[in-house]
Amino acid sequence: MKRFDLLGNRHIKEAAQAHALGSAVIFDGATGSGKKAAAAYAAAALLCRADSGRPCGICPSCIQAAAGSHPDIVFFNENGDNIKVKDIRELRMQSFVAPSQSPFKVFIINRADLMNQESQNALLKVLEEPLSSVFILLAENAAALLQTVRSRCRIYTMEPISPYEVSAFISGMTFEGKAPSSAEIAAAAENCGGNIGRALLSLEKGVPKPAKLASQFTASLGGSPLSIMEVCLAASALTRNEYGDFCSEVTAALIKASLARPEKARAYSAVYDYIQQQRDKLTDNNASVFALSSQLAALCGTTLQELL
Ligand SMILES: [Zn+2]
Structure with a gap:
């Protein structure tokens, strides 16, 4: 079974574990900084049925979340395209449908910062509805979001991961069937600027x-x-x-x-x-x-x- 891997970022882990994340949040960070992993972790923790140690990884909700088949976790715009107003209207309709098995739904909106003003205003209306859903907006540049949207959300900035954690995460992984040497892992961890995605990319494709x-x-x-x-x-x-x-x-x-x-x-x-x-x-x-x-x-x- 897949574990919920979220390196570092204790501020997000602790808030999600305590069910105190907020009902509208922004995870702000560069490509490769772990926003999607953080969102998957937070969604699983919020809907986990265990009393403590959330996400437990073994309750039915966690198992569905890990498999990507949880009916109450909606990953919106996974490809990172420009979100159009009609997409937000669709999201709004979905938010009106009651959750299947959980007390509430979690909507993860990828690249929310690419929305134009019209789409953002449409989203703002959704955020202002008295709904019980949780909305996690992923942004590479939260400053591109309207002030009105940002002020509705709690903003969590993705933290750089320590070289030690990056090395530990990469150890044992293979790239095109080949395990990197410990020197290559150390170099990738040291030079990635705390960005796990960049470390993985440098090992996959060689250093740019x-x-x-x-x-x-x-x-x-x-x-x-x-x-x-x-x-x-x-x-x-x-x-x-x-x-x-x-x-x-x-x-x-x-x-x-x-x-x-x-x-x-x-x-x-x-x-x-x-x-x-x-x-x-x-x-x-x-x-x-x-x-x-x-x-x-x-x-x-x-x-x-x-x-x-
Ligand atoms: Zn669980």
């Missing part, structure tokens, strides 16, 4: 090119100018979007590197500022990736060599 180059770049800072040249040459083949990702990855890595090696902070901060400028130039569309990567090579390979 910009991220790989960014970690090579950061590692080669202060090394031979040739190794920096090599990384920058590889970066020059990236698309504009990929180079933007490369810049983001490098700046994130530089912050970490500065904390780990404060004696190098001045040099790292100079590189950081330079990369930020490059990203601005990239969005202004007035510099080619080739030119930017060559300038970066010159800065780090020669100008800053002393400091690094």
